[in-house]
Amino acid sequence: MVKAVVLGAAGGIGQPLALLLKANPLVTELGLFDIVNTPGVAADLSHISTPAKVEGYLPPDDGLKKTLKGADIVVIPAGVPRKPGINAGIVKDLATGIATTAPKAFVLVISNPVNSTVPIVAEVFKKFGTYDPKRLFGVTTLDVVRASTFVAEIHGDLSLSKDVVVPVVGGHSGVTIVPLLSQSSHPLPASFSKDSLDALVNRIQFGGDEVVKAKSGAGSATLSMAYAGAEFAAKIIRAIKGEKGIVAPSYVSVEADAAGSAALTKELGQELAFFSSNIELGPEGVAKINPLGTITEAEQALVKAALPELVKNIDTGVNYVAEAYKTEEPRL
Numbered sequence: 001m002v003k004a005v006v007l008g009a010a011g012g013i014g015q016p017l018a019l020l021l022k023a024n025p026l027v028t029e030l031g032l033f034d035i036v037n038t039p040g041v042a043a044d045l046s047h048i049s050t051p052a053k054v055e056g057y058l059p060p061d062d063g064l065k066k067t068l069k070g071a072d073i074v075v076i077p078a079g080v081p082r083k084p085g086i087n088a089g090i091v092k093d094l095a096t097g098i099a100t101t102a103p104k105a106f107v108l109v110i111s112n113p114v115n116s117t118v119p120i121v122a123e124v125f126k127k128f129g130t131y132d133p134k135r136l137f138g139v140t141t142l143d144v145v146r147a148s149t150f151v152a153e154i155h156g157d158l159s160l161s162k163d164v165v166v167p168v169v170g171g172h173s174g175v176t177i178v179p180l181l182s183q184s185s186h187p188l189p190a191s192f193s194k195d196s197l198d199a200l201v202n203r204i205q206f207g208g209d210e211v212v213k214a215k216s217g218a219g220s221a222t223l224s225m226a227y228a229g230a231e232f233a234a235k236i237i238r239a240i241k242g243e244k245g246i247v248a249p250s251y252v253s254v255e256a257d258a259a260g261s262a263a264l265t266k267e268l269g270q271e272l273a274f275f276s277s278n279i280e281l282g283p284e285g286v287a288k289i290n291p292l293g294t295i296t297e298a299e300q301a302l303v304k305a306a307l308p309e310l311v312k313n314i315d316t317g318v319n320y321v322a323e324a325y326k327t328e329e330p331r332l
């Protein structure tokens with residue numbers, strides 16, 4: 001039995017993500033929460049002939065608590081595209097709901113800026129004494145999905161994209177997105193020029209801008225994000241159910257695996273509180289944080305360029321919660 005919850009379920013990401021979770025046969029209950037439209041989304045999805053029982057709630061009458069009750073996995077795409085300040089408050093409030101109602105749930109944060117919203121969730125959980133770093137994940141899967149697709153395009157065969165594995169490490173914004181193309185399961189052609197490689201790295205780092213521009217500013221990636229979020233959620237669900245050997249990049253706390261992150265810290269030359277690396281998943285969440293391994297000089301330079309931005313983003317999240325709690329009690 002797996003209860004999955006989507007917070008922000010009526011949105012551009014939330015609706016297709018809820019659809020994909022409803023289509024996952026391992027999900028037996030699906031809870032949907034948003035400030036608008038969730039009863040309609042839930043009624044619509046509930047007619048689909050898959051096992052999950054669907055319920056949708058709005059904020060009145062303890063809707064958040066009702067949605068979260070008994071949740072095993074909570075995915076958060078709530079917020080507004082490219083409005084980091086607003087999202088910080090939304091994520092803090094939703095994290096408060098999880099800490100008080102479903103403190104053991106695995107939490108997957110999609111709301112941007114992920115580099116800061118994940119530390120926000122961690123800080124809220126710490127205030128409530130419910131923080132388990134093994135259960136908190138920043139969803140960076142869209143970067144991985146983009147890297148697989150673009151590499152398959154270069155090989156001239158999109159059917160390869162489901163098999164192409166490219167670790168993408170660091171964080172989830174601009175220069176903090178570091179694709180390790182030298183470790184691609186499908187190496188780039190020997191004739192691939194340095195300029196082409198730079199352009200590919202840039203396309204993966206700024207893939208979000210490509211979509212925002214194509215949508216004429218009317219939103220950011222929603223459908224590809226829903227696909228990526230559902231893929232990552234499915235991996236977590238399979239790991240909870242005991243499947244071994246599942247590895248995927250995700251932005252997690254280095255506290256989730258002290259031994260593993262020691263090797264990573266050595267490679268990075270400094271300790272960061274959060275970093276996205278290949279994560280081995282287990283029934284408790286993070287089983288192991290893998291080091292970067294062998295990377296090229298150019299990739300080392302990309303990692304180096306990501307570090308100051310990551311430190312700044314993590315501080316922003318931590319400070320946001322500290323400031324908020326100066327003027328309010330940490331309660332729902």
Ligand SMILES: NC(=O)c1ccc[n+]([C@@H]2O[C@H](COP(=O)([O-])OP(=O)(O)OC[C@H]3O[C@@H](n4cnc5c(N)ncnc54)[C@H](O)[C@@H]3O)[C@@H](O)[C@H]2O)c1
Nearest residue numbers: 008010011012013034035078079080081110111112142225
């Ligand atoms: N991690 C990633 O790779 C990635 C990719 C794309 C988008 N995003 C981020 O995901 C977030 C959502 O994007 P979207 O395109 O779906 O936006 P959207 O505006 O279409 O949907 C957001 C939904 O959140 C809801 N919401 C707002 N406040 C809420 C609250 N307090 N509680 C519950 N729900 C609330 C809104 O009503 C809306 O339905 C944004 O922050 C965006 O930047 C992340």
Ligand SMILES: O=C(O)C[C@H](O)C(=O)O
Nearest residue numbers: 082112207208209220221
């Ligand atoms: O770029 C955005 O604003 C959305 C998202 O982070 C993306 O990578 O598409």
